[in-house]
Each structure stands twice: as structure tokens, then as C-alpha cells.
Amino acid sequence: xxxxxxxxxxxxxxxxxxxxxxxxxxxxxxxxxxxxxxxxxxxxxxxxxxxxxxxxxxxxxxxxxxxxxxxxxxxxxxxxxxxxxxxxxxxxxxxxxxxxxxxxxxxxxxxxxxxxxxxxxxxxxxxxx
Amino acid sequence: xxxxxxxxxxxxxxxxxxxxxxxxxxxxxxxxxxxxxxxxxxxxxxxxxxxxxxxxxxxxxxxxxxxxxxxxxxxxxxxxxxxxxxxxxxxxxxxxxxxxxxxxxxxxxxxxxxxxxxxxxxxxxxxxxxxxxxxxxxxxxxxxxxxxxxxxxxxxxxxxxxxxxxxxxxxxxxxxxxxxxxxxxxxxxxxxxxxxxxxxxxxxxxxxxxxxxxxxxxxxxxxxxxxxxxxxxxxxxxxxxxxxxxxxxxxxxxxxxxxxxxxxxxxxxxxxxxxxxxxxxxxxxxxxxxxxxxxxxxxxxxxxxxxxxxxxxxxxxxxxxxxxxxxxxxxxxxxxxxxxxxxxxxxxxxxxxxxxxxxxxxxxxxxxxxxx
Numbered sequence: 361x362x363x364x365x366x367x368x369x370x371x372x373x374x375x376x377x378x379x380x381x382x383x384x385x386x387x388x389x390x391x392x393x394x395x396x397x398x399x400x401x402x403x404x405x406x407x408x409x410x411x412x413x414x415x416x417x418x419x420x421x422x423x424x425x426x427x428x429x430x431x432x433x434x435x436x437x438x439x440x441x442x443x444x445x446x447x448x449x450x451x452x453x454x455x456x457x458x459x460x461x462x463x464x465x466x467x468x469x470x471x472x473x474x475x476x477x478x479x480x481x482x483x484x485x486x487x488x489x
Numbered sequence: 490x491x492x493x494x495x496x497x498x499x500x501x502x503x504x505x506x507x508x509x510x511x512x513x514x515x516x517x518x519x520x521x522x523x524x525x526x527x528x529x530x531x532x533x534x535x536x537x538x539x540x541x542x543x544x545x546x547x548x549x550x551x552x553x554x555x556x557x558x559x560x561x562x563x564x565x566x567x568x569x570x571x572x573x574x575x576x577x578x579x580x581x582x583x584x585x586x587x588x589x590x591x592x593x594x595x596x597x598x599x600x601x602x603x604x605x606x607x608x609x610x611x612x613x614x615x616x617x618x619x620x621x622x623x624x625x626x627x628x629x630x631x632x633x634x635x636x637x638x639x640x641x642x643x644x645x646x647x648x649x650x651x652x653x654x655x656x657x658x659x660x661x662x663x664x665x666x667x668x669x670x671x672x673x674x675x676x677x678x679x680x681x682x683x684x685x686x687x688x689x690x691x692x693x694x695x696x697x698x699x700x701x702x703x704x705x706x707x708x709x710x711x712x713x714x715x716x717x718x719x720x721x722x723x724x725x726x727x728x729x730x731x732x733x734x735x736x737x738x739x740x741x742x743x744x745x746x747x748x749x750x751x752x753x754x755x756x757x758x759x760x761x762x763x764x765x766x767x768x769x770x771x772x773x774x775x776x777x778x779x780x781x782x783x784x785x786x787x788x789x790x791x792x793x794x795x796x797x798x799x800x801x802x803x804x805x806x807x808x809x810x811x812x813x814x815x816x817x818x819x820x821x822x823x824x825x826x827x828x829x830x831x832x833x834x835x836x837x838x839x840x841x842x843x844x845x846x847x848x849x850x851x852x853x854x855x856x857x858x859x860x861x
Contacts, residue, residue: 400510400521400522400527400528401527401528401529401530402793403529403791403813404790404813404820406789406843422841424791424813425528426527426528426529426723426727426812426813426815427521427522427528427723429791429793429841437765448789452529453612455527489819
């Protein structure tokens with residue numbers, strides 16, 4: 361869909377997740393506009409637990425729509441420091457505001473972890489085509 | 490018939506123009522949901538206002554004639570399918586089942602009686618050819634079964650405001666639940682059936698294949714000021730699950746009998762014969778098979794088909810249909826459970842390795858106005 365947006369200041373994975381770099385090595389993670397559109401109405405989100413140590417590619421949670429369920433994969437290695445508690449009661453935020461209120465969780469990057477290998481907006485959008 | 494590529498409904502170009510997400514449904518490329526709405530919004534439109542569904546993928550077959558010994562089309566169908574057509578008269582419709590001799594379910598379908606020698610059947614899309622083949626093989630000389638799958642389109646108009654929509658088009662309304670009226674609309678023959686699969690007051694309109702788009706366009710215009718929506722088959726599934734209506738392939742199947750699925754009410758037990766009578770009568774008396782129950786999630790999670798169900802760590806059954814209830818905002822399921830499990834019991838559903846607690850309930854999960 362041409363009306364879906366992919367902000368330039370985010371990094372992306374081929375699994376349709378975005379990563380926003382924050383202060384002091386903490387990154388925020390969510391799913392892209394493409395993902396929420398493909399899933400349809402999101403009705404349940406199962407997030408990791410604060411304190412979990414995750415490696416790249418680990419299945420750390422689930423996102424479920426009226427139609428299907430998909431795993432959430434860690435895009436970078438680190439420790440889970442915050443999860444978006446609002447999604448328990450209002451999972452539809454993932455549809456209405458995937459890059460804002462619909463964020464999933466935050467990781468403190470491992471010492472050697474980096475977001476450099478992730479896709480930029482142009483590369484992500486190109487591989488959707 | 491063998492379909493190598495998905496068939497498309499006469500409304501296919503309407504769905505594409507509305508930005509529908511399409512998926513294979515029994516060999517048919519049908520809308521799951523529409524852009525700008527989605528399953529929850531479409532579901533809610535039906536519960537609160539009105540929705541229109543393209544269900545042209547459903548099968549259509551006509552059974553006509555009478556045999557030399559006086560056996561009519563009604564008599565013939567009554568000796569094959571489970572429900573008792575003697576309970577209804579011309580102008581009425583009946584939910585019934587086509588079983589094998591071992592009691593398994595080939596299909597569930599609606600039979601519309603026009604006259605003793607004229608019965609119209611609406612089976613499920615994927616099972617139509619098999620139902621037609623079985624009936625054709627059993628039919629005596631003088632009784633004819635014709636597969637009319639692509640002769641008619643079907644549009645379901647469902648919801649508390651469905652009557653206003655039909656009235657606006659000058660179509661007949663107000664007839665009883667499970668009855669139908671043959672009429673014309675702008676010179677086109679249509680059948681207006683007071684039937685549906687949502688639990689709401691509603692109608693299903695059968696029109697000629699090539700005339701279905703004109704009916705759809707008129708309905709689409711009529712529902713707009715009422716807060717209505719075009720609805721996909723995703724919403725149809727959440728609506729029917731909230732009602733506990735079984736879906737063939739999930740909750741009824743060659744291995745899930747009407748006795749297990751709680752569909753004994755759709756069996757004419759005292760009829761002289763119907764396919765599967767001996768096996769089903771024995772199963773019904775034995776009272777040993779699992780039974781289809783409702784599960785309402787009390788924990789966090791959404792059950793899906795084939796999730797296992799346990800009580801105190803002991804396996805007691807399996808989910809056959811499971812989804813998120815847009816009305817209740819929780820996971821709900823239909824599950825085949827051991828008879829030791831009773832309504833009110835707490836069970837654990839294994840949802841991809843996570844234990845999700847649920848209460849055993851008697852469907853429907855919501856109260857609705859199908860007979861209002």
C-alpha cells in the first residue's frame with residue numbers, strides 16, 4: 361500500500377520490525393506500518409519480561425490479530441529494560457500508531473551490539489516491493 | 490468439478506475496488522476484510538447496524554421431480570439428509586446435515602422447500618460437488634439434482650438495521666426466521682431468505698449470477714447512511730463463533746458427528762431412514778463421545794484450532810474453533826471435550842506452549858436478535 365509510511369529516522373528488519381535509537385544505548389522496538397496492515401486488527405500482544413537477555417533472532421513474543429499469530433524476533437542483542445504495558449489493554453494501538461503509542465519494548469544494547477546492520481527506510485521499503 | 494485456479498465471485502471487481510484482502514476459501518478467491526475497516530469494525534457494524542457479505546462462494550443445487558412410485562424431491566431429500574423436512578412447509582428453510590453411513594459429516598447445509606417436487610440446497614463451497622454427487626448417485630429415476638453453483642450469487646444482509654435496508658430497495662421483509670420469499674427486484678428474479686450465519690436479524694438474497702452486482706451496488710448505497718459496512722469472511726467467522734455456530738471442517742467433519750457437535754436437534758431421529766441413522770443412533774445412546782463446548786478465556790491469550798485442553802494436567806480435549814471475540818474482547822473457542830468436563834469448570838488451554846485459563850460455557854457467547 362502506497363499510503364503506508366516508513367520514517368527515515370528508524371532502522372528496519374526484513375521481519376517488519378523497526379528500531380529507534382535512544383539515549384545511552386537503549387533502543388525502542390516495534391512493528392512497521394506494513395506489518396500492522398498485513399496482520400489486520402491486532403487483538404493480543406505477548407511481550408518479553410523485563411530483565412530477559414535476548415540474542416539476535418530470538419523469538420521474544422507474539423503479536424496476534426483476528427486472523428493470525430506472528431512471532432516477534434529480537435532485532436538486536438540486549439537486555440529488556442521496559443515493555444509497553446498499554447498494549448495489554450489496548451493492543452489496537454499497534455494499528456493506529458505503530459511507530460508511536462504502539463511500540464513494543466525497549467532493549468539495552470549489549471556492549472558489542474549495533475544497529476548498523478539493519479536496513480534503512482529506503483532499503484526496507486525497496487524489499488517490500 | 491476440479492478447480493485448478495481459484496474461482497471468483499460475480500462481485501470480484503467490487504471487492505478489488507474496495508481494497509479487499511482476498512484469500513482462498515474452498516477454492517474461491519474471497520474477501521477476508523476490507524481496507525479502512527477490518528475484522529473488528531466489520532463485526533461491530535453487524536452487531537450494531539448492518540453489514541453486507543458476499544457469500545456467492547456458497548454452493549447452490551436444485552432437486553426436482555418425483556419418482557414413478559410417488560416419491561417427491563422432498564421425500565427423497567428427507568430419506569438422505571438428517572433433519573426432518575416434514576417439520577416445515579413450502580416457503581420455509583431448514584438447517585440439515587449430509588452424513589456418511591458411519592455418522593461422519595460430509596457437509597451441513599440449508600434446504601429451502603419451494604414445493605414437494607422442488608428443493609433448493611445451499612451447501613458449503615468446498616463440499617457442493619460431493620453433496621451433489623452423493624445425492625445424484627442415490628436419486629431414483631424421475632428426481633434430478635442439478636449443481637447450480639455459478640448460476641446464482643448470494644449476498645447476506647445482516648444486522649439490526651437489515652430490515653430498513655431491504656425496505657429501502659422495495660424488497661420483502663418481516664417474514665419469519667428460516668422462511669423465504671421468491672420475488673423480483675427491478676425485473677430480476679430474487680429470493681429473499683430470512684437466514685444467516687451471524688446471530689443477528691438478517692437476510693440472504695439469492696440473485697442471478699450476472700445480476701448480483703446490481704443488487705450489491707444498491708445494497709452498498711443503502712447501508713452507507715445507516716453506518717453499515719461491506720464485511721469480509723473474517724468478520725463472518727468471528728460472528729459465527731460468538732454464536733457457537735459450527736463450521737464444517739472445524740467443528741463438524743467426517744470425524745466429528747452431529748452427536749458430538751451438539752447438532753442432534755438437526756436430526757430427525759424418528760424418521761424411517763437417513764444416511765448414518767444406525768451409527769448415529771448407537772452413538773447417541775452410548776453417551777461416550779466427546780462433546781462440543783464453549784470456552785471463554787479468563788487468562789490472557791487467544792485459543793486457535795488444535796490447541797489441546799487439560800484439567801489438572803490431564804488432557805481432556807481439543808479446540809476446534811478459536812478466535813478473539815470483538816464483542817467480549819476476550820478469546821473464545823469451541824472445543825471437543827470429554828464428558829467429565831462440565832459447564833462452569835475451569836480448564837487450561839495450551840496456546841503454543843503457554844497455559845491459558847478458560848471457563849467452560851454454553852454457547853452462544855453473546856445475546857443477539859436472530860429471531861427479533
